[in-house]
Amino acid sequence: MASRKIASVKKTVRKAAKAVRKQAVSARNKVAAVRAKVPARSRPAAPKAASSAAATGALKLPPLHESTTSTGLRVIAAERGPLPLVSVRLVMRAGGVWDPPGKDGLADFTARLLRRGTKRMDADGISEAVEFVGASLYAGVNEDVLSVYLTTPAEHFSAMLDVLGQVVREPTFPEQEVVDARERALAQFANDLDDPSAIADRAFTRALWGDHPYGRDLGGIKRTVSTFTRDDVVRFHTERMGPRVSMLTVVGAIPPETVAAEAERAFAGWTGGPDTPPELPRKQEPMAKAGQVLLIDKPDQTQSQVRLGGPGFWLGHEDYFPATAMNIALGGGFTSRLMNEIRVNRGLTYGVSSYFDTMSAGGVFALSTFTKTASTREIIDVALKEIHGVRDGGLKARELKDAQSYLAGLYPLRTETNESVASVIADIRMHGLGDDWVEKFRDRLRAVTPKDVARVAKKYAFADRPVIVVLGKASEVKPLLEGLGPITVVPASEYE
Amino acid sequence: MPKASPRSAARAVDPILHALFDVHEATLPNGLKVRLLANHQAPVVSLYTFFQVGSRNERPGITGISHLFEHMMFNGAKKYGPKMFDKTLESNGGRSNAYTSNDMTVYYDDFSADALETVLDLESDRMRSLRISDQTLTSEREVVKEERRVRVDNEIPGMMDEELGTLVYKAHAYRWPVIGWMADIENITREDCQQYFRTYYAPNNAVLYIVGDIDPKKTLALVRRYYGDIPRGPTPAPVLNAEPEQKGERRAVVRHPAQSPSVMIGFRGPAASDEDTLVLDVVQYVLTKGEGSRLVKSLVYDQKAVVSVSLDWSWRIDPGTVLFYLELKPDSDPAKVEGLLYAELEKLAREGVTDKELQKAKNNLRADHLRELSTNSGRGHALGHYEALLGDWREGLSLPTFYASVTPEQVKAVAAKYFAPERRSVVTLQPEAGAIEPGDDADA
Numbered sequence: 001m002a003s004r005k006i007a008s009v010k011k012t013v014r015k016a017a018k019a020v021r022k023q024a025v026s027a028r029n030k031v032a033a034v035r036a037k038v039p040a041r042s043r044p045a046a047p048k049a050a051s052s053a054a055a056t057g058a059l060k061l062p063p064l065h066e067s068t069t070s071t072g073l074r075v076i077a078a079e080r081g082p083l084p085l086v087s088v089r090l091v092m093r094a095g096g097v098w099d100p101p102g103k104d105g106l107a108d109f110t111a112r113l114l115r116r117g118t119k120r121m122d123a124d125g126i127s128e129a130v131e132f133v134g135a136s137l138y139a140g141v142n143e144d145v146l147s148v149y150l151t152t153p154a155e156h157f158s159a160m161l162d163v164l165g166q167v168v169r170e171p172t173f174p175e176q177e178v179v180d181a182r183e184r185a186l187a188q189f190a191n192d193l194d195d196p197s198a199i200a201d202r203a204f205t206r207a208l209w210g211d212h213p214y215g216r217d218l219g220g221i222k223r224t225v226s227t228f229t230r231d232d233v234v235r236f237h238t239e240r241m242g243p244r245v246s247m248l249t250v251v252g253a254i255p256p257e258t259v260a261a262e263a264e265r266a267f268a269g270w271t272g273g274p275d276t277p278p279e280l281p282r283k284q285e286p287m288a289k290a291g292q293v294l295l296i297d298k299p300d301q302t303q304s305q306v307r308l309g310g311p312g313f314w315l316g317h318e319d320y321f322p323a324t325a326m327n328i329a330l331g332g333g334f335t336s337r338l339m340n341e342i343r344v345n346r347g348l349t350y351g352v353s354s355y356f357d358t359m360s361a362g363g364v365f366a367l368s369t370f371t372k373t374a375s376t377r378e379i380i381d382v383a384l385k386e387i388h389g390v391r392d393g394g395l396k397a398r399e400l401k402d403a404q405s406y407l408a409g410l411y412p413l414r415t416e417t418n419e420s421v422a423s424v425i426a427d428i429r430m431h432g433l434g435d436d437w438v439e440k441f442r443d444r445l446r447a448v449t450p451k452d453v454a455r456v457a458k459k460y461a462f463a464d465r466p467v468i469v470v471l472g473k474a475s476e477v478k479p480l481l482e483g484l485g486p487i488t489v490v491p492a493s494e495y496e
Numbered sequence: 497m498p499k500a501s502p503r504s505a506a507r508a509v510d511p512i513l514h515a516l517f518d519v520h521e522a523t524l525p526n527g528l529k530v531r532l533l534a535n536h537q538a539p540v541v542s543l544y545t546f547f548q549v550g551s552r553n554e555r556p557g558i559t560g561i562s563h564l565f566e567h568m569m570f571n572g573a574k575k576y577g578p579k580m581f582d583k584t585l586e587s588n589g590g591r592s593n594a595y596t597s598n599d600m601t602v603y604y605d606d607f608s609a610d611a612l613e614t615v616l617d618l619e620s621d622r623m624r625s626l627r628i629s630d631q632t633l634t635s636e637r638e639v640v641k642e643e644r645r646v647r648v649d650n651e652i653p654g655m656m657d658e659e660l661g662t663l664v665y666k667a668h669a670y671r672w673p674v675i676g677w678m679a680d681i682e683n684i685t686r687e688d689c690q691q692y693f694r695t696y697y698a699p700n701n702a703v704l705y706i707v708g709d710i711d712p713k714k715t716l717a718l719v720r721r722y723y724g725d726i727p728r729g730p731t732p733a734p735v736l737n738a739e740p741e742q743k744g745e746r747r748a749v750v751r752h753p754a755q756s757p758s759v760m761i762g763f764r765g766p767a768a769s770d771e772d773t774l775v776l777d778v779v780q781y782v783l784t785k786g787e788g789s790r791l792v793k794s795l796v797y798d799q800k801a802v803v804s805v806s807l808d809w810s811w812r813i814d815p816g817t818v819l820f821y822l823e824l825k826p827d828s829d830p831a832k833v834e835g836l837l838y839a840e841l842e843k844l845a846r847e848g849v850t851d852k853e854l855q856k857a858k859n860n861l862r863a864d865h866l867r868e869l870s871t872n873s874g875r876g877h878a879l880g881h882y883e884a885l886l887g888d889w890r891e892g893l894s895l896p897t898f899y900a901s902v903t904p905e906q907v908k909a910v911a912a913k914y915f916a917p918e919r920r921s922v923v924t925l926q927p928e929a930g931a932i933e934p935g936d937d938a939d940a
Binding site: 301346372412418 | 512590591608642793870
């Protein structure tokens with residue numbers, strides 16, 4: 001399913017993991033430990049094996065009511081109870097790939113500044129209005145889109161949608177707020193250098209994509225963010241954000257007629273942005289640093305962070321279902337080949353997973369894990385062996401069937417909350433997945449054959465040599481990596 | 497410490513929660529408590545098993561055993577041997593995980609509704625007849641050591657938190673980390689694990705919560721069938737709280753390579769069952785919930801003194817810790833920032849909150865509470881959490897009413913009491929220049 005790799009969400013997750021005392025240790029938490037930074041992409045999706053009336057029973061989204069405001073904003077409403085809450089998502093085709101040259105991180109920076117002042121309210125006024133009623137409002141970007149999220153008690157829907165309209169239509173970006181935000185971002189970049197997995201992810205993205213827009217750090221880097229001015233932000237807002245590249249999704253305890261009427265009011269007079277949604281040319285070819293090893297030196301580490309990656313595919317690609325089934329068996333669940341060999345049999349790590357990260361114009365197939373310094377080479381060798389095993393031999397029929405049943409059984413969880421329903425609707429409409437996506441998902445997954453899997457495995461399970469990124473204590477790790485490819489050692493400070 | 501009952505405030509059950517929580521309850525003859533809650537919105541079910549055991553029940557020498565043991569619960573029992581728990585569950589459309597805290601160990605499964613009976617078979621098998629082999633213990637111990645490395649040894653807040661625990665608690669088992677000391681993880685034996693299983697994993701020390709697309713009556717019959725023959729165990733020994741009174745501020749320094757200093761501060765708080773705990777929930781929201789909250793607005797936006805400020809107030813069976821974490825900038829002076837935080841806390845104790853601030857906190861507590869209950873998993877967890885910490889899941893249903901009744905005077909009194917300097921412990925991270933090349937000793 002669609003990847004929701006949102007910079008601010010990533011950061012929040014990291015911060016939560018950092019700041020809050022670990023009083024609960026989740027043992028098997030490969031999900032939190034490794035996946036937290038991996039897009040929530042494949043929330044288990046799929047149908048139930050044979051029998052089960054329940055699981056084969058129809059799974060449908062609530063009816064979608066579509067309207068368009070007079071300014072050209074598409075609105076989709078879905079009424080859903082029983083809790084008196086509403087979830088809203090405004091998605092704009094103004095993600096990180098549309099950062100101007102040399103201004104990496106501007107989309108994200110602009111998104112965060114939206115709520116720091118409008119023509120009618122200052123930052124404190126906005127916070128007070130939203131937070132007083134128990135609503136929440138935040139904005140963030142992924143590679144493709146800039147999203148503003150609002151959740152609110154249903155009784156305050158109209159007032160809150162009005163605030164959302166204001167921050168999107170008429171933010172003022174006060175000079176002092178821009179200066180302060182820039183300083184906070186730079187301080188955060190410095191502190192991020194102490195977060196081994198965050199730096200490994202940053203380096204990995206760059207090594208995979210090189211100069212391609214997907215290679216930029218969504219939040220920017222010290223060199224680019226330190227140049228941000230109010231003019232940059234104002235220009236990004238005017239040129240990139242507008243009703244004709246946007247879609248508003250509203251899910252919760254609110255009638256569709258109310259949604260349409262309130263959207264008209266909240267977004268009246270909204271202009272700006274491109275006339276049609278911008279598109280990035282699709283790409284599916286070897287990654288920038290294929291066959292190379294990038295070693296990031298952080299001498300205080302007792303553990304190495306390891307990332308391996310190669311080409312994947314874009315959102316809505318025909319390989320989605322066979323590739324998803326393959327990945328579950330290879331590195332998805334607790335019984336996957338990678339988990340079994342690396343964690344269960346060898347005790348090399350606490351968390352290992354493989355995943356497809358899919359974006360509108362391309363994607364990645366990757367693996368993420370960590371292990372004590374001394375076993376860095378072993379974990380890479382074992383991971384490559386397992387991935388190549390699937391590439392060369394596909395999956396056994398039984399393995400595929402188990403993977404299909406796993407995803408199928410859990411797929412309904414994908415539609416459990418207002419937030420997840422809003423998100424799936426946005427993905428369906430933004431990426432042309434078809435309104436029957438949810439309803440047909442389990443059947444399509446079930447239709448995947450071992451032959452289909454063998455075909456996609458040859459293509460994605462590292463047909464070419466992967467990009468290898470390791471973060472750890474270079475003096476000890478480097479000799480272990482000999483023979484994997486040309487090694488480049490860089491200090492962690494490169495990634496501030 | 498005088499313990500006011502949460503019931504003292506004439507708490508009525510919240511009507512929305514009342515409608516949501518039509519819970520069927522039973523206790524099996526072997527002491528297993530069962531709570532069932534139907535929700536037919538989607539063909540999925542969440543099952544939680546709460547065992548009343550955590551690091552609180554450990555002793556020096558085997559710290560971390562609750563957590564290591566939790567891992568072992570996935571490594572094979574009599575009917576479903578090694579690897580079969582996950583294999584059976586996943587191939588039937590389910591997934592599972594677990595967590596260990598200071599007070600409890602919690603296992604959960606999300607699964608397709610038609611897998612219910614399979615899941616009960618799996619779960620009851622491991623409660624009845626877990627098998628611990630030397631081989632799986634050896635391998636799992638390495639997994640846990642990697643977990644410790646990733647959470648504590650290579651993570652600055654993890655290191656600081658561990659240091660803080662030993663400052664705040666001198667006698668109580670909350671002193672050591674849930675994951676355990678590295679040498680203790682190495683030291684735990686198979687016999688220790690078996691002893692642990694017999695003592696704490698009997699049905700009379702557990703509560704089962706099943707929420708989702710179920711028929712409660714039929715489900716209860718299935719639970720009786722699968723769990724009924726598991727023998728009752730001994731009643732675990734109560735944990736003694738021998739923690740002496742704190743007589744003044746306590747401080748420690750952690751030196752480690754880092755870009756910026758940071759500060760972690762713990763104030764000794766009340767036990768979960770103490771009514772002050774709920775008032776502190778309100779205080780937490782006033783101080784750090786949202787961009788407009790007092791500390792975020794003051795320290796992050798107005799004074800620009802910190803990159804982030806967070807407050808964690810987690811309910812515990814015995815008196816817990818109100819914990820603040822301040823992430824500073826590279827050139828910040830930690831002493832100065834500490835002073836800014838204390839000034840805000842003193843102001844709260846001296847002047848209290850405005851009516852509007854208080855109402856805002858209450859509105860947010862309610863909205864968050866409802867959001868937490870929007871999934872089967874959220875409902876199951878909430879039931880277990882309230883039952884484990886407040887003694888009865890019903891207490892959770894009247895929380896909104898209690899929060900609504902909190903007055904500015906209560907907030908003031910609680911802030912004055914718990915944010916007193918003699919209740920605090922402070923850990924400061926002093927950045928040490930990172931060794932550049934080989935021979936550094938920073939990874940000790």
